[in-house]
Amino acid sequence: MATAEWEGGRLPEDGRAVTLGFVARAALVVILLCALASLVWLGRDVLFIAFFAVLVASFLSIFVGWLEARGVPRAAAAVGVLLLAVGTMALAAVLLWPTLREQALELREQHPAALTQVVAWAEGQYRVLSGEFGTPAEPIQEQVRQRVTMEAARLLTGALPLLNSLVGAVGGGLVVLFAGLYLAIEPRLYLDGLVSLVPQRNRPRIRQALEDVGSTLRRWMVGTALSMALIAVLTSAGLWLLGIPAALALGLLAGLLEFIPYFGPILSAVPALMLALVISPAKALWVVLLYVGIQQAEANLVLPLLMKGMVQLPPALTLLVQVLMSVLFGFLGLLLAVPALAAAKVLIQALYVEAVADAG
Numbered sequence: 001m002a003t004a005e006w007e008g009g010r011l012p013e014d015g016r017a018v019t020l021g022f023v024a025r026a027a028l029v030v031i032l033l034c035a036l037a038s039l040v041w042l043g044r045d046v047l048f049i050a051f052f053a054v055l056v057a058s059f060l061s062i063f064v065g066w067l068e069a070r071g072v073p074r075a076a077a078a079v080g081v082l083l084l085a086v087g088t089m090a091l092a093a094v095l096l097w098p099t100l101r102e103q104a105l106e107l108r109e110q111h112p113a114a115l116t117q118v119v120a121w122a123e124g125q126y127r128v129l130s131g132e133f134g135t136p137a138e139p140i141q142e143q144v145r146q147r148v149t150m151e152a153a154r155l156l157t158g159a160l161p162l163l164n165s166l167v168g169a170v171g172g173g174l175v176v177l178f179a180g181l182y183l184a185i186e187p188r189l190y191l192d193g194l195v196s197l198v199p200q201r202n203r204p205r206i207r208q209a210l211e212d213v214g215s216t217l218r219r220w221m222v223g224t225a226l227s228m229a230l231i232a233v234l235t236s237a238g239l240w241l242l243g244i245p246a247a248l249a250l251g252l253l254a255g256l257l258e259f260i261p262y263f264g265p266i267l268s269a270v271p272a273l274m275l276a277l278v279i280s281p282a283k284a285l286w287v288v289l290l291y292v293g294i295q296q297a298e299a300n301l302v303l304p305l306l307m308k309g310m311v312q313l314p315p316a317l318t319l320l321v322q323v324l325m326s327v328l329f330g331f332l333g334l335l336l337a338v339p340a341l342a343a344a345k346v347l348i349q350a351l352y353v354e355a356v357a358d359a360g
């Protein structure tokens with residue numbers, strides 16, 4: 001009986017027809033999905049460049065829209081804002097370079113001694129816990145250095161072959177700047193192109209979702225930029241008052257790494273803590289308190305004001321996505337994890353959650 005029903009294309013459990021055509025279509029869908037996943041993985045460099053370009057365009061659009069509202073042609077406004085931003089960064093680099101170079105050399109000279117002391121302390125703790133008092137120090141230190149170097153290289157390079165070389169990184173940066181410029185000049189052109197790819201009945205919802213993503217990314221860029229500047233100033237001033245060498249360089253590093261929530265502040269505190277340990281354990285404790293105090297003030301006072309109205313991301317989900325992106329794509333994946341998650345949440349909310357609610 002069951003055999004006869006199966007040969008007739010019908011399952012007895014639920015009564016749904018199962019034909020060779022259905023199986024063939026299902027297999028074709030699976031093959032196409034696998035091919036699409038392979039294509040996305042092969043083109044992951046291009047996807048990263050495209051998303052960086054969207055972030056650049058979002059940042060430029062903040063000022064371009066303001067200038068356009070005051071009668072400046074959008075193309076001229078976009079080019080002018082980009083040149084002004086690049087010129088400002090170049091001027092700041094020229095003015096700060098002598099001080100930064102001197103402090104960078106100081107950091108390079110101080111870090112080997114600090115690393116030796118930290119490794120010696122960790123080695124001593126390991127010996128106390130394990131009871132291996134006769135282990136030579138040098139092999140352990142060498143193993144630690146090799147392991148740290150290997151993990152740092154793996155984190156920085158990741159799985160982006162095009163961007164792992166110097167030429168690829170420079171070329172990718174230029175493509176990001178020009179693509180971001182073109183997106184900022186004519187955002188509607190690209191928005192209309194994306195919307196035209198979906199059926200007519202879904203276009204209003206898709207358009208609104210993409211506009212919400214753009215608005216979210218712009219607010220996130222503004223809030224992040226202001227937060228980075230504030231962290232750089234407060235950290236530099238605090239380290240200078242504590243008498244830590246290379247306070248300006250360490251403060252700028254803290255500001256730059258503030259782009260990466262959760263992991264960035266930890267990474268930026270490591271070199272300052274190592275230098276403070278060379279001076280004294282008490283100084284190291286003050287450095288820890290400084291970084292923790294600044295981060296707490298930012299999280300509880302500054303960010304609620306800067307990120308007001310922006311999509312809220314669950315901390316646990318944010319951490320998991322950051323880890324996943326860093327494992328798959330290295331440091332660039334870690335950089336893009338939070339804005340990518342914010343954009344994905346807006347799209348899922350608009351295209352799935354609200355759509356299901358409307359259908360119900």
